[in-house]
Amino acid sequence: MKPFQLTYIAPEAVLLREALSGWGISKRTLASVKYGGGRILVNGKEVTVRHVLEKDDAVTVIFPNEERGAGLIAEDGPLHIVYEDEALLIIDKPPVQNTIPSREHPSGSLANIVAKYFENQGIPATLHIATRLDRDTSGLVCIAKNRHIHHMLSVQQQGKKMKRRYQALVHGLLEKPEFVITEPIGRKSTSIIEREVRPDGQFAETQVRVLHNFCGYSHVQLQLNTGRTHQIRVHLAHIGHPLLGDDLYGGKRELITRQALHCDKLELLHPTTGKRLNFTSPLNEDMALLL
Structure with missing residues (x-):
């Protein structure tokens, strides 16, 4: 290799x-x-x-060849590749798929399938996922093919040169067409999974733009200015408009059986050429049907 x-x-x-x-x-x-x-x-x-x-x-x-950790099992499975070169792999992830294995879902994750793809293609790298998505969230995921490339992407994220945009369906009607949620987020003291807005949390900022108000729910566009765990879900629940389907944070599953959140746009500077790259992803069928 x-x-x-x-x-x-x-x-x-x-x-x-x-x-x-x-x-x-x-x-x-x-x-x-x-x-x-x-x-x-x-x-x-x-x-x-x-x-x-x-x-x-x-x-x-x-750079030295990298070895995949023994804990990550390579598995065959479908991959929707949006872009690929010697440094980057951009994937459009479906809903109800982990980005990385978990105790509850040790196999079938995006990482398992990409590991097999790297193996088949002779790519001497372990998994470096630069932009993770929750299991239920669909859309664009950025993967680095080398530890150094991952480092370069992390520097971009810290410098706010990488941008991720989302579309979501939320409960209720939002009055303001555009606004910013700036609230600190931390781990909920009674849970190892849930996050909440709390004074001692990390700074978090989400830009919200209302695209359309329907009967009982709204279609919104969201821009992350920070990247905290569950940031969009926590911020929207905090203002009383949880995501449809997000029962962890107060959403109902009457119209959709997973959180209605999709990463539809990813912008970054190519870590080796400096060229600006833009990728888009159409809404998954379940969210599109509700529109």
Whole structure:
């Protein structure tokens, strides 16, 4: 299996270690290259990070192959691939499928199926899921094919350069056409699963736009400005408009048997080229029928 590698061109004379840091290679990644079987080449010759680069030198970082953890079982299954290249895999996840295995659902997750896909394609990587979705939530999921790419995506998320948009159906009619929910979210003291708005929670912000009010429920568009666990579900329940089907947070299952939440748009900068990528996903059939 061919290892993942990236090539950079030195813009000026500089110490290699400093250049690598400027290109986003973290100390942890550098250590994995150094001690895990990777290599660093300058103009085709292996060097150490103490090497002094000249302007226009070609620096190739060969990352070590990764091994999948023994706990993740590779399984055959359908995958709706929206986009793929040597660094990224964008998947459109159906509802009622875990992103990663859990104690209640140890198999059949997106991670299980992607592991088998990587195995079949000869991709030497473990699973690096950059944007997880809850089991019942459908839509776009971003997966990195390398530990370094995952790190680069995490930096983007922290810098708010990656954007995720959702569509949802909520109970009740919302009066304001657009508003922002800014409420801290933390784990509920009586549960290991539930979250709630609480003063000692982490800062969380959700932008809400009403697309249409129906009889008894509303179609809304949501933009996450932070990425807390269950953020959309908790924020909407907090303002008295829980998601249809979300019985954990007060939603009813009369019209739909899962939480009516779908990640319909994903924007990010490609971690190696810097090019802005935009992906969209149509609503799943169960939500579309309610519209």
